Amino acid sequence: MDSPDLVMAPERGRLKMADIARMAGVSISTVSRALAGNPLIPKALRDQIVEIAQTHGYVVNQSARSLRLRKTDTIGVIIPLAHEAGQTISDPFFLEIVGRLADEITRRDYLVLLNKVITTEPGWLDRIIQSHRADGLLIIGQSTQHEALNSVADTYRPMVVWGATMPGHRYCLAGSDNREGGRLAVSHLIARGRRRIAFLGEVDAPEAVQRFEGYRKGLDEAGVAFDPALVIPSHYTRGDAQRAVEGLLASGVQFDAVFAFSDVLALTALTTLQRAGKRVPEDVAVVGFDDILLAQHSTPPLTTIRVDLEAGARTMVDLLFRRMAGASSPSTISPVELVVRESA
């Protein structure tokens, strides 16, 4: 019943190299070489084989290729999440850095394997490395995993971590100057006459610790006393930050400024304060960190510490490819910059 046309239609099923070889009347090896552009095969034959493969929609099976070659042409982008924080990949900061990384990786004809991991499960990193799904790993944020990272760094080279320098880190790190950022933010607030500056954020991950140290340093430099009552712990989610700020307001502790760990937290603080009847910056000034896209568009626009994510992503990918090629590569800390808008 089949019409000849249907029989002629390109077979879209599971073709393999052997099928192409049969059609071309050559061996599998020859097809493999031809498809790889190996000059050992005369150009005419090569073109003919490529042509046959193309008309039949044949493409090399990557699982087989990866198994044989021990390479995947894929970069794993790992987002370590603390389970309890309930943070998702949809967080604007992650999204922005992932987007930049994806652009950079794609430009080098590699694929991006996105991987959200719960760091409370021990061995998470080994599991990713040993699964051999990627030729290299980009870790977005150390979270609390400094030790885990250090312990694989000696044996697993193609890995670059975005985060903060820790004493004795042996993994390749890229990041921004968190301590200086914190100092800049607080100095700016103090220059604007603020003295009761709250720190909003969780002081657990190294980046947070360093931003907090910068906060302390800024205070010290100006001779402003540190008040523990002004440290308000909050996870990285909006809900949590809102509760934290409401708690501060309810506590009766006086404050005239908030320096937040991130723009996401700062923006939440902004709206929470405004909803509570505070004027920003008149009653309370707010400074964030990261300079995500949203920061420019809030009302009032957010004063923040700018991290150049585009450059950061490019650096990470550069470092990674250098390591994948066998070279070593130094850790890199890029400078930050105070962007004064209207919230402080």
Add this chain to the structure above:
Amino acid sequence: MDSPDLVMAPERGRLKMADIARMAGVSISTVSRALAGNPLIPKALRDQIVEIAQTHGYVVNQSARSLRLRKTDTIGVIIPLAHEAGQTISDPFFLEIVGRLADEITRRDYLVLLNKVITTEPGWLDRIIQSHRADGLLIIGQSTQHEALNSVADTYRPMVVWGATMPGHRYCLAGSDNREGGRLAVSHLIARGRRRIAFLGEVDAPEAVQRFEGYRKGLDEAGVAFDPALVIPSHYTRGDAQRAVEGLLASGVQFDAVFAFSDVLALTALTTLQRAGKRVPEDVAVVGFDDILLAQHSTPPLTTIRVDLEAGARTMVDLLFRRMAGASSPSTISPVELVVRESA
């Protein structure tokens, strides 16, 4: 020279199942079964083998597993880009939908393979499918690839496309009601007394066509004449949109409102108009489409057509997994909603 401690240190090299088998004194099959939790192997032995694997940091090689099993536990997320548009993954709309999809996919213990493709290269879709890197495909936006999608749909089932319904589409589609969205936007503007409403965007991809049709319909319903001079083509990038709006201003064509294809374009229009001394919404009202996060935070906040991306992503992933399980699944169009803020 090696100290015993070093010799005892867990070997982090390329272990394979055979190594674990040797250590456990069993065959490779037994290890394979034990690691897969196969109840055929007595629990005690199973635990012992898992223990050995764990202490030595052994993890199954996924290339080998995928080759054998013909499955990868990976979902490909494809972002088709028209080459000339210069659009990157860093576009806020893509980022938001990718983030949502990644959350959904991760929740099902699959990995996300991010894939930016240039659709001007013929055979791009076949190439992705036949490379067998993913068990299913999510395509973000039909772009101009309706035919390409249709032609694989009959033979390749596990694929879901985000976009607009096209006559005779045979692939599974999820999307929002673009035509109704366009109509709602224009009706709202007309209700606010606007009559000279410009349409900003490229009318190429089906989604754009339908939004444009809704625009026409809204005009018709109110008996407002359509003026071709008010259609301003613009690619999806900021630079292009800015040039387009500046062109409109320079042309001298009168207009009192802009309905943009997307929020990204609308936000660019907003700032471009303001920089040109126009007040929004007093002089020119602006309505966008998508309701990206930024839309709430612009000054003034953007009136827009809300697409529920979280629900949309969930739907796409649901449909895909149903198809991967062999079931068929219907295309789904979700409703849109007018969100009135202050720009119109």
Add this chain to the structure above:
DNA sequence: GTGAAAGCGCTAACAG
């Protein structure tokens, strides 16, 4: 130049 054959590391049918 080209092909035969080995093997990348794994799973599962089959045999015991």
Add this chain to the structure above:
DNA sequence: CTGTTAGCGCTTTCAC
């Protein structure tokens, strides 16, 4: 319950 064995589809050494 456990082991032997045959591939999954590819690349590359080695021999011709």
